[in-house]
Amino acid sequence: MPEALSEEEIVKVLEAANWAPSPLNGQPWRFLIVTSADLKTRISQEAERCRKWALEKSGWKWLDRYPLDFLKTVPTIIAVVGDPKKTGVDQFMEDGPMGYQQACAAAVQNIHLAAHALGLGTLWFTLYDKKALREILGIGPDEVPLALVLMGRPAAPLAPVPRKDVREKMIYLR
Numbered sequence: 001m002p003e004a005l006s007e008e009e010i011v012k013v014l015e016a017a018n019w020a021p022s023p024l025n026g027q028p029w030r031f032l033i034v035t036s037a038d039l040k041t042r043i044s045q046e047a048e049r050c051r052k053w054a055l056e057k058s059g060w061k062w063l064d065r066y067p068l069d070f071l072k073t074v075p076t077i078i079a080v081v082g083d084p085k086k087t088g089v090d091q092f093m094e095d096g097p098m099g100y101q102q103a104c105a106a107a108v109q110n111i112h113l114a115a116h117a118l119g120l121g122t123l124w125f126t127l128y129d130k131k132a133l134r135e136i137l138g139i140g141p142d143e144v145p146l147a148l149v150l151m152g153r154p155a156a157p158l159a160p161v162p163r164k165d166v167r168e169k170m171i172y173l174r
């Protein structure tokens, strides 16, 4: 079984998350630290259900081969839970409360960066139905489980996933 993370590692990573920017500094996040084998099993069952649903819905063949065993063996899963009321002026705008989601995404990114700096490996995971995850993790209707971040010690260094040349994405408006 992969080695558990220390309390110190978890706190360091979540401190970085907590420094993310947010509308009106509302800090619209909570972090649930899942280490229970039972909860990990239930999360993996929900992900499996969601994988099959997504395969049927999309027809994407890769979903047929997408393994989910890592959800049971990963030492720590951080659930990043957002509060839509803790958002900014965006709540009055056409698309509704989006600022809190963006803030939580920044917190997730900080988790990845801090974990990487500590030599840990992470995965941003969203293959679940929010209602099902609320039930599994005991989250009320006022909060949204926006992301799971799986965190552990990498067994071996991974090659980076490639990107397009940034110049293809750059547009100067001079």
Ligand SMILES: Cc1cc2nc3c(=O)[nH]c(=O)nc-3n(C[C@H](O)[C@H](O)[C@H](O)COP(=O)(O)O)c2cc1C
Binding pocket: 123, 124, 125, 126, 127, 160, 161
């Ligand atoms: C909003 C969001 C949702 C994601 N959901 C998943 C997911 O459910 N499962 C997964 O394996 N990766 C997920 N990812 C990770 C992406 O697959 C990954 O970032 C991308 O392939 C690039 O790889 P890299 O981040 O390791 O460079 C997600 C990333 C984001 C930003």
